[in-house]
Amino acid sequence: MGPAASRPRHSAAEKPRSGKFAPSHALSNHTPLPTQVGYTSRPNVVRFHAVCLLIAAAGCTGSRWARTDPAYARKYAHHTEDPARVVKQALDARQVAGRSGYYTRTMVSDDPAASDFAVGKLVYPPHLDGAVEASFGLRGSAVEGGGGAGGLELGGRLQTPTRLAPFVGVSVFGGAAPSDYLDALSDDGFNSDEEHTKAAFAVAPEVGVHYWLSPQWRLTASAAQNFAYFEGSNSNEYTSVGLTLAWLDIPGYRSRSARPLPASSCTTEIPIAEFGPQQPLPHPMTASNDTANPYSGLVPPTAPDETP
Numbered sequence: 518m519g520p521a522a523s524r525p526r527h528s529a530a531e532k533p534r535s536g537k538f539a540p541s542h543a544l545s546n547h548t549p550l551p552t553q554v555g556y557t558s559r560p561n562v563v564r565f566h567a568v569c570l571l572i573a574a575a576g577c578t579g580s581r582w583a584r585t586d587p588a589y590a591r592k593y594a595h596h597t598e599d600p601a602r603v604v605k606q607a608l609d610a611r612q613v614a615g616r617s618g619y620y621t622r623t624m625v626s627d628d629p630a631a632s633d634f635a636v637g638k639l640v641y642p643p644h645l646d647g648a649v650e651a652s653f654g655l656r657g658s659a660v661e662g663g664g665g666a667g668g669l670e671l672g673g674r675l676q677t678p679t680r681l682a683p684f685v686g687v688s689v690f691g692g693a694a695p696s697d698y699l700d701a702l703s704d705d706g707f708n709s710d711e712e713h714t715k716a717a718f719a720v721a722p723e724v725g726v727h728y729w730l731s732p733q734w735r736l737t738a739s740a741a742q743n744f745a746y747f748e749g750s751n752s753n754e755y756t757s758v759g760l761t762l763a764w765l766d767i768p769g770y771r772s773r774s775a776r777p778l779p780a781s782s783c784t785t786e787i788p789i790a791e792f793g794p795q796q797p798l799p800h801p802m803t804a805s806n807d808t809a810n811p812y813s814g815l816v817p818p819t820a821p822d823e824t825p
Contacts, residue, residue: 586732587769588612610729611678615643616765618733620652624741624759629661631743631755635670639763647678656690658719660745660753666717668692674723682727690719694747715748721757733770737761 589612597603617640624633637654641647652672659665674686694715725739738760745753 585770586612586767588767589732608679608681610680610682611646612732613641613647613678613765614645616641616767618763618765620654620761620763622737622759622761624739624757626743626755626757629753629755631658631660631753631757633658633743633757633759637670648676650674650676650684650686652688656692658690658692658717658745660747660755662753664694664715664747666692666694666715666747668717676727680729682729683725684727685722685724687720687722688741690717690721690745692717717745717747719743719745733765733767735763735765737763 592609592612593606597606617638620635620637620639622633622635625631633656635654635656637652637656639650639652642649642651650673652670652674654670655667656670657665657667668691670688670690672686672688674684676682676684676686694717721741721743723739723741725737727735727737729735738758740756740758743753743755743757745755747753
């Protein structure tokens, strides 16, 4: 028997195939290999969508604040492609530490009918990374069955130093209610109006969430449990909800329409085109101190100017 007889023979149905002509049953359930183009595992898709949701919740898809906020521009002077750092940059609001501003707040309640209005000043103490906020201002309150009152309020909040920041806090109010005029008999025997001022106090623990619309503007939604006392009436306990709009004073702040702030230190190299316009090389026989153009003979003479 020759060499050809010892060579194994395969029929068309049994002949093994490989490469791109391999049968599809080589892969269970026709699942594409991870190395194939267009393959994306489910965990990667979930992580990608989670990152997108975090960035959207923070209200930032890039370093927009670096264009207007000097402190933020110094902190994040360079662009990054790392997803973890992008999320951190989009959530960070620690640059508010050491800044102050003003706020206006409106709170309402349904049972009993009540409303509060306040304006004042807020302060972020330095060296606390924006996690603590203190406020003081003027407040006016009106409660069903207790009348109205006006006075001063002091408040404090503990919050996360992020652009979307949940917080807990408490405020204390002290003031006076509108005066009552009592008809009293004076020493000279004539009736006179005697003024009587009522005191008013309130303590209100609160919870809520801040959302930074921009480096300067902050919107707050909150709910407070009020324990109010108005002299001459029953104590009132009620839950109120409301909104607060705050504005921060930022030295060196620029509007978004202005030119971006320069980075504190830039190491980005600007690429220069490899192929630019070719310049004529100096003639090897021309002396270094010879300013004559060695190619002047190749330039055709120009016609004289005949303009009168």
